[in-house]
Amino acid sequence: MKTVDLVERIEGEAKLACSWKNNIISDARIEFLNFRGFELILEGKSPLDALIYTPRICGICGQAHLHTTVNALENIYENIGEKLNITKKAKLLREIGLNIEIIDSHIKWFYMFIMPDITNLSNSDYSDYSALKGKKWIKASSVASETIKSLAIIGGQWPHTSYMLPGGVVSDPTLLDLTSMQNYLDQAIKFFEHDFVGVDFEKYLSFSGLKDVNKINGDLKDFVNLSFENDLEKIGMAYDKHIVLGESTLFKSGRINKRLSTKIDLNRISEDTNYTFNIEEKNDSKDAYGWAKNVKYSNEFYETGPLSRALVQSRKFIKEIHKEYSDSVFTRVISRMDELAHLLYMTKELIKQVDISEESFIKPKISLSDISEAKGVGVVEACRGSLFHEVSIKEGKIDSYNVITPTVWNLGPGDKSNYSIAQKAIIGNTSIEKAKIVLRSFDVCSVCTTH
Amino acid sequence: MVDSQEMVKKVFTQDSARVDTNKGDAYYNSLFEKAKSRLEALKKQPALKDIDMMEVVESEGVNRRDFMKWASATTATLMLPPMFTPLVAEATELMNRVPVIWIELQDCAGNSEALLRSSTPTVDDLLFDVLSLEFHHTLQSASGHQAEEQLEDAIHHFKGKYLLFVEGAIPTAINGGYGTIGASGETFQENLERLSKDAAAVVAVGSCATYGGVPAASPNPTGAVGVMDLVKGKPVINIPACPANPANMVGVVLHFVLTGQIPELDSLLRPKFAFGYRIHDNCERRAHFDAGEFVEEWGDEGAKNNFCLYKVGCKGPMTFNNCSIIRYNDGANWPIGVGRGCIGCSEPDFWDKYAYERPMADANIKAPTGGVEKTVDEFGLGLLTATTIGIGVHAVASAVAGKRTVHSEDGEE
Numbered sequence A: 001m002k003t004v005d006l007v008e009r010i011e012g013e014a015k016l017a018c019s020w021k022n023n024i025i026s027d028a029r030i031e032f033l034n035f036r037g038f039e040l041i042l043e044g045k046s047p048l049d050a051l052i053y054t055p056r057i058c059g060i061c062g063q064a065h066l067h068t069t070v071n072a073l074e075n076i077y078e079n080i081g082e083k084l085n086i087t088k089k090a091k092l093l094r095e096i097g098l099n100i101e102i103i104d105s106h107i108k109w110f111y112m113f114i115m116p117d118i119t120n121l122s123n124s125d126y127s128d129y130s131a132l133k134g135k136k137w138i139k140a141s142s143v144a145s146e147t148i149k150s151l152a153i154i155g156g157q158w159p160h161t162s163y164m165l166p167g168g169v170v171s172d173p174t175l176l177d178l179t180s181m182q183n184y185l186d187q188a189i190k191f192f193e194h195d196f197v198g199v200d201f202e203k204y205l206s207f208s209g210l211k212d213v214n215k216i217n218g219d220l221k222d223f224v225n226l227s228f229e230n231d232l233e234k235i236g237m238a239y240d241k242h243i244v245l246g247e248s249t250l251f252k253s254g255r256i257n258k259r260l261s262t263k264i265d266l267n268r269i270s271e272d273t274n275y276t277f278n279i280e281e282k283n284d285s286k287d288a289y290g291w292a293k294n295v296k297y298s299n300e301f302y303e304t305g306p307l308s309r310a311l312v313q314s315r316k317f318i319k320e321i322h323k324e325y326s327d328s329v330f331t332r333v334i335s336r337m338d339e340l341a342h343l344l345y346m347t348k349e350l351i352k353q354v355d356i357s358e359e360s361f362i363k364p365k366i367s368l369s370d371i372s373e374a375k376g377v378g379v380v381e382a383c384r385g386s387l388f389h390e391v392s393i394k395e396g397k398i399d400s401y402n403v404i405t406p407t408v409w410n411l412g413p414g415d416k417s418n419y420s421i422a423q424k425a426i427i428g429n430t431s432i433e434k435a436k437i438v439l440r441s442f443d444v445c446s447v448c449t450t451h
Numbered sequence B: 001m002v003d004s005q006e007m008v009k010k011v012f013t014q015d016s017a018r019v020d021t022n023k024g025d026a027y028y029n030s031l032f033e034k035a036k037s038r039l040e041a042l043k044k045q046p047a048l049k050d051i052d053m054m055e056v057v058e059s060e061g062v063n064r065r066d067f068m069k070w071a072s073a074t075t076a077t078l079m080l081p082p083m084f085t086p087l088v089a090e091a092t093e094l095m096n097r098v099p100v101i102w103i104e105l106q107d108c109a110g111n112s113e114a115l116l117r118s119s120t121p122t123v124d125d126l127l128f129d130v131l132s133l134e135f136h137h138t139l140q141s142a143s144g145h146q147a148e149e150q151l152e153d154a155i156h157h158f159k160g161k162y163l164l165f166v167e168g169a170i171p172t173a174i175n176g177g178y179g180t181i182g183a184s185g186e187t188f189q190e191n192l193e194r195l196s197k198d199a200a201a202v203v204a205v206g207s208c209a210t211y212g213g214v215p216a217a218s219p220n221p222t223g224a225v226g227v228m229d230l231v232k233g234k235p236v237i238n239i240p241a242c243p244a245n246p247a248n249m250v251g252v253v254l255h256f257v258l259t260g261q262i263p264e265l266d267s268l269l270r271p272k273f274a275f276g277y278r279i280h281d282n283c284e285r286r287a288h289f290d291a292g293e294f295v296e297e298w299g300d301e302g303a304k305n306n307f308c309l310y311k312v313g314c315k316g317p318m319t320f321n322n323c324s325i326i327r328y329n330d331g332a333n334w335p336i337g338v339g340r341g342c343i344g345c346s347e348p349d350f351w352d353k354y355a356y357e358r359p360m361a362d363a364n365i366k367a368p369t370g371g372v373e374k375t376v377d378e379f380g381l382g383l384l385t386a387t388t389i390g391i392g393v394h395a396v397a398s399a400v401a402g403k404r405t406v407h408s409e410d411g412e413e
């Protein structure tokens, strides 16, 4: 038997096609059927144009795209032996902006994307979570709106800010601006304590063992209860191989394939398109079924995202949970929400470190439009995982631009010899509801996947 | 050939006067009466959602006075005189009489995100509790086949009455194969045409839905177009910008509730209340422009002193939008506020015309109206040459007059 279901409440839409044998999912395909063609559009444009194009790949993680583009363009300077001097202040403002975007995304994801499906598994009354009108839904949406204002202060607006450029950032916040940013984050921390985990912030940050899961209160407690009632700690396992490409104050790069290794060689990343539609319809391979590509490291599928980050970085609380429940839906969701706490903490610290007397921007000596030929890569940790951009310029114009988003790592079409991460995690499930929750645990973004 | 510097200066410094903010007492009095009876009639209609606006507002700790403050700010945004404030407040409470269906096509969900971010003073509640959002792809609870059914029910039930909000462009190449939706694999174009057929009006939000946006940037690989290129015989309202400002989305709905009509539109189908002025007309850095004080490059002394961003590529003088007044994220900030300059995102084809590398120094950009001209910097004050002035002034003057075509004076079109 074969079924086709629609997955909405992601950015865009996906189709989940499952084959069933004895009421168990024996094969799964995740079809992404929308395409815009950013990489083609960028060809021939001025390199700095990419700074306003790529944030528009996604209305949720535009900051991450902006940051990755800047990294790639600065890497071009490095590759031609013209390393730029980026002040600490500029670096901080970039990282702060990116963190705030992830904070916002994690809050929304929990309330708007994951909980509506999970509360559906229960017969009890969870109407406070219902979309557009439940009390908790509305509260979460207004907390996220308030939090993102702290990014607007340095970014100018959200979504789609373009305040970074090779050499630094354009914004020059005053002390008052920095204080208002702190205030917005304090409100988010209050929400975290009172509504979300029902535990004092400091106390939460000291969680280190499995038993601490019992101390969780508040809305996250609802998730914990629902998980154990519905065996979410037992489903959704993939290969348990993890990769983190980006580095920041909070995140470390590395990969786990049984053992942790901190060496990442970006040249080992490869993409294939055997299962991907071709831009010219007639050239589609016979196996093609969507716009998503496969991406691998050393020819193997790796998972990316908050769980991978927590493991590579060895965050105690998550490591303990992972020891017990492996890479299940439960572990994945808890990791994302745990990251929220650490990001809130770290971002406040980073704001304190901004020295307003430093320069925000130091002009590069050479203009990118004067460069005859060069290449650059950029990586960053976005809400959903590692984001990679590769740009090459010829005669001062973009010659090619390649984007590999986190969702491509997690939600590729798979190939003959191996299922992709999400496919692997879905196969073996006994109901479509659970299969969709597994899929959602990766924080699917269709527009990023296909771009 | 127009005379040089003075003329350019005049064009850039005069306020554009596309919107008639004072149409006279007779006009407003009759509109007032009309709105009053419209609201009376709406009140008699059953609410689509049984929620009392004032209860919501008060339960959120916002008092009547704050709410009235919001209403008066919104009245001003809609460019109506203060006497309309109580009617706007009333219309807000009656927003649950007008069903809204929101679909996403070739988009990035940025406008939905922007909408979620609007909360003055809990417009979240105004929107989500009171506005009868009958269908929203990303935000609603239902998903999968259940969501499809919900949409069918809504269009059937509210035939001829709903406002259809569209986010995202529509790919037309390879028979629409670049974007399909739903279990049946309907193309975006088919979806849009089917859903707009029974709508009272179609509102295109964001630059993708209005003019094709990013996907339509050259070489437009998917053949993307905007809503107005496909939907005919139906009122279409464009709310461009990337993302569109949520205040303008709320404004359009309120206007519709208040008057039963779509707001007055410009030649690009944009509501004049929002797109009647240039960014530059109300910019906080305008005094520096007039004084000839410019940021010469990012990070310089001028930047630290918030000087005008024209020379680092600000497109405020050619861009019609109200973000210099309402800003973004509940007024938290806007691009010019952080020193980035306006990128002209509410103008057609801005991706190809305006988005050229910043600073704009060596880019040949097209004029707002489609003509070809030299660099913006070249007609920056003080850098003028006789040839560019003629072309530049003509193009900009046409934009100010709101004409869509320009007869290029150098013969290259």
Ligand code: SF4
Binding pocket: A056, A059, B106, B107, B108, B109, B110, B111, B167, B168, B205, B206, B207, B208, B209, B213, B214, B241, B242, B243, B244
């Ligand atoms: S107009 Fe801008 S915000 Fe809207 S969908 Fe397009 S890229 Fe996204």
Ligand code: SF4
Binding pocket: B279, B280, B281, B283, B284, B285, B286, B287, B289, B307, B308, B309, B310, B314, B315, B316, B317, B336, B341, B342
């Ligand atoms: S910053 Fe831009 S919009 Fe503002 S005054 Fe200068 S040119 Fe005009």
